[in-house]
Amino acid sequence: MTDRLRGPLPWLIVAALLPLVLGPYHVALFGYIFIAALVTLGIVLLTGVTGLISFGQAAFVGIGAYTTAYLTTTLAMSPWLTLPVAVVLTAGAAAVIGAVTLRMSGHFLAIASLAWGISIYFLVGNLPYFGGFNGLSGIPALTLFGIDLRGETAMYYVILSFLAASIWAVLNLLDSRVGRAIRSIRHGAALAESVGADPARLKIAVFVIAAALAALAGWLYAHHQRFVNPTPFGIHMGIEYLFMAVIGGVSSVWGAVIGALVVTLMKQALEDLLPSLLGQSGNFEIVVFGVLMLLVLQHARQGLWPWLIERTGVRRAPSRVAADPMPAIRAKPEPGEAILRIDRVRKSFGGLAAVDELSFRAEAGRVLGLLGPNGAGKSTMFNLISGVLPVSSGEIRFLDRRIDRERSRVLAAQGMARTFQHVKLVPSMTVLENAALGAHLRGRHGLLRAALRLDRAEEARLLAEAAYQLERVGLFAQRDELAGNLPLGQQRILEIARALASDPVLLLLDEPAAGLRYKEKQALARLLMRLRDDGVTVLLVEHDMDFILGIADRLVVMHYGRKLADGAPREVQANADVQLAYLGAD
Numbered sequence: 001m002t003d004r005l006r007g008p009l010p011w012l013i014v015a016a017l018l019p020l021v022l023g024p025y026h027v028a029l030f031g032y033i034f035i036a037a038l039v040t041l042g043i044v045l046l047t048g049v050t051g052l053i054s055f056g057q058a059a060f061v062g063i064g065a066y067t068t069a070y071l072t073t074t075l076a077m078s079p080w081l082t083l084p085v086a087v088v089l090t091a092g093a094a095a096v097i098g099a100v101t102l103r104m105s106g107h108f109l110a111i112a113s114l115a116w117g118i119s120i121y122f123l124v125g126n127l128p129y130f131g132g133f134n135g136l137s138g139i140p141a142l143t144l145f146g147i148d149l150r151g152e153t154a155m156y157y158v159i160l161s162f163l164a165a166s167i168w169a170v171l172n173l174l175d176s177r178v179g180r181a182i183r184s185i186r187h188g189a190a191l192a193e194s195v196g197a198d199p200a201r202l203k204i205a206v207f208v209i210a211a212a213l214a215a216l217a218g219w220l221y222a223h224h225q226r227f228v229n230p231t232p233f234g235i236h237m238g239i240e241y242l243f244m245a246v247i248g249g250v251s252s253v254w255g256a257v258i259g260a261l262v263v264t265l266m267k268q269a270l271e272d273l274l275p276s277l278l279g280q281s282g283n284f285e286i287v288v289f290g291v292l293m294l295l296v297l298q299h300a301r302q303g304l305w306p307w308l309i310e311r312t313g314v315r316r317a318p319s320r321v322a323a324d325p326m327p328a329i330r331a332k333p334e335p336g337e338a339i340l341r342i343d344r345v346r347k348s349f350g351g352l353a354a355v356d357e358l359s360f361r362a363e364a365g366r367v368l369g370l371l372g373p374n375g376a377g378k379s380t381m382f383n384l385i386s387g388v389l390p391v392s393s394g395e396i397r398f399l400d401r402r403i404d405r406e407r408s409r410v411l412a413a414q415g416m417a418r419t420f421q422h423v424k425l426v427p428s429m430t431v432l433e434n435a436a437l438g439a440h441l442r443g444r445h446g447l448l449r450a451a452l453r454l455d456r457a458e459e460a461r462l463l464a465e466a467a468y469q470l471e472r473v474g475l476f477a478q479r480d481e482l483a484g485n486l487p488l489g490q491q492r493i494l495e496i497a498r499a500l501a502s503d504p505v506l507l508l509l510d511e512p513a514a515g516l517r518y519k520e521k522q523a524l525a526r527l528l529m530r531l532r533d534d535g536v537t538v539l540l541v542e543h544d545m546d547f548i549l550g551i552a553d554r555l556v557v558m559h560y561g562r563k564l565a566d567g568a569p570r571e572v573q574a575n576a577d578v579q580l581a582y583l584g585a586d
């Protein structure tokens with residue numbers, strides 16, 4: 001991420017000095033900009049980081065604003081008490097909406113967000129307790145230790161403090177064990193599950209955090225404006241917040257501030273300028289926004305903040321992590337012990353038996369190769385073992401526990417780590433962060449501790465483990481590069497480092513040599529031989545016989561879903577049936 005390239009302190013100082021040079025109107029305007037930045041910060045987490053699109057964030061702002069408006073004007077509650085009420089109420093609403101909508105894949109959330117965005121607007125507008133479309137007025141100003149904060153400058157500093165604290169917490173969160181898991185979600189649930197994270201729960205958590213930020217914005221808005229009506233919480237504002245995030249940089253925390261700043265200032269300028277230029281008024285700024293959006297998407301796809309950072313050429317300082325390993329936390333089985341037992345396993349797709357009554361064992365401290373020509377059923381078998389597919393019949397036991405109905409993340413907790421046939425990394429995270437993602441289950445601190453930076457000792461241990469595994473596979477020097485910039489051969493090796501960081505009992509490698517060039521294959525083979533010599537237990541699925549011969553201790557050969565041979569590599573290589581299956585001739 002580009003967010004840590006520059007420290008927040010200089011920006012905070014500039015923001016703190018602004019009221020000294022701006023008039024009251026602009027100080028108040030900057031207050032509204034920072035309130036919008038809070039909502040946009042939630043969208044960055046939700047859309048840019050996690051890959052979920054919501055047009056309905058303005059409705060959550062509305063719940064926050066109306067909660068405090070109602071409670072302070074009708075029940076005369078203190079605003080400082082209505083703040084937790086507003087945040088909890090909005091977060092609760094988001095948890096319910098999220099639990100229903102986030103289960104559905106595809107664009108369901110985006111469409112559902114339009115529905116709740118519109119309905120909350122009309123609900124509030126039509127309820128008499130909330131003053132209908134006329135709204136509620138007479139909302140009290142904030143006071144702190146008896147000091148009245150009604151002036152625009154005082155409110156500016158209140159809003160700035162909340163924004164700075166929220167940015168700090170979000171940056172902390174993203175730079176943590178849970179944050180890495182959250183950042184992996186948009187690259188497929190399979191990746192998050194494979195390291196033991198629960199993507200469904202994490203998505204709901206992100207959705208709730210984004211809603212809580214919106215509620216905080218709503219609370220601030222109500223006490224800044226001292227009057228609320230439904231208009232600023234309608235669907236058009238939901239779309240405008242998304243605009244801000246995309247224009248500023250939807251994957252970047254600072255993009256939220258830049259986006260809110262650029263869009264609000266431009267809107268102001270255009271609202272003043274366009275009617276005098278065109279001789280009539282009529283929301284023409286929306287048209288100009290559309291054009292601006294197209295320009296940004298064409299020239300700065302990631303948004304203005306990443307575009308600016310790229311042009312200033314700022315580089316991140318190299319990470320200073322020790323490559324000392326974390327103490328192993330898992331007791332390993334004795335070498336030679338059968339840890340994986342496949343018994344008469346069958347998997348059918350309609351009438352086709354992709355795996356047909358297959359039985360074999362994998363032993364601790366050995367490399368077992370599962371070999372076979374294309375279409376033999378290797379990947380299906382791999383998916384059955386790794387919890388991606390359920391078996392049709394038969395039994396799979398891992399460390400004496402039946403696992404053929406278990407989910408991937410449960411298997412990860414039991415000591416199974418895997419790589420993917422089509423590499424799955426988080427390209428926008430560094431090599432070190434990707435390796436640390438593998439150590440997810442070796443830490444336990446959650447969202448709150450991460451946001452408050454109370455997880456640093458554990459975080460240092462997880463990063464040290466990741467650094468140790470990078471050293472082990474020969475990628476330590478590249479630890480600060482973005483994973484997406486590595487060539488394919490190194491990406492595959494990074495996947496192995498990520499798997500090793502979980503301290504696995506069994507390492508499952510799905511065609512690790514696929515698509516590699518000759519030299520890359522050689523480097524991978526050398527690494528796998530070193531791991532074998534270290535006593536790592538590996539099940540390696542491969543169709544390239546030459547690649548696997550020097551690495552595996554034993555080979556199981558599949559053909560049309562059945563077992564064709566099982567034995568030492570040279571024996572299997574000499575087997576006439578195997579030669580026939582591979583070459584199609586004697």
Ligand SMILES: Nc1ncnc2c1ncn2[C@@H]1O[C@H](COP(=O)(O)OP(=O)(O)OP(=O)(O)O)[C@@H](O)[C@H]1O
Nearest residue numbers: 349352354372373374375376377378379380381543
């Ligand atoms: N989800 C699925 N639905 C229907 N058929 C499938 C499915 N997955 C695999 N198959 C079929 O099962 C058979 C075995 O496929 P599988 O991908 O397991 O073989 P493989 O040995 O891994 O081949 P490759 O080396 O090409 O990946 C093939 O005939 C394939 O078309």
